[in-house]
Amino acid sequence: MSALxxxxxxxxxxxxxxxxxxxxxxxxxxxxxLQSLETAAIAxxxxxxxxxxxxxxxxxxRRTVRVAPQAGHVSASTPSRSRSRTTQSPSAGAA
Numbered sequence: 001m002s003a004l005x006x007x008x009x010x011x012x013x014x015x016x017x018x019x020x021x022x023x024x025x026x027x028x029x030x031x032x033x034l035q036s037l038e039t040a041a042i043a044x045x046x047x048x049x050x051x052x053x054x055x056x057x058x059x060x061x062r063r064t065v066r067v068a069p070q071a072g073h074v075s076a077s078t079p080s081r082s083r084s085r086t087t088q089s090p091s092a093g094a095a
Contacts, residue, residue: 002041009034 012030016023023031 002038002045005034005038005041009038 009031012027012034016027
């Protein structure tokens with residue numbers, strides 16, 4: 001939307017700059033209207049970007065909050081004793 005407004009403004013400005021005539025009052029009003037719409041579109045994009053960023057930060061905080069494991073509870077982040085490996089030397093199995 002914002003890109004279309006910029007394109008319309010630039011086409012209007014190029015038309016009147018290459019036509020060699022002075023800008024009529026209607027063209028000045030049209031340029032003012034387009035610039036006002038551009039400002040509103042940019043403000044909307046900034047608002048959406050800020051809201052999206054706040055939502056992303058909040059979602060990241062929810063994902064990184066860790067709850068302390070309860071007694072007797074085994075989670076993926078705390079290794080259990082049954083999962084621990086013992087290393088054997090290669091010669092121990094052959095003897």
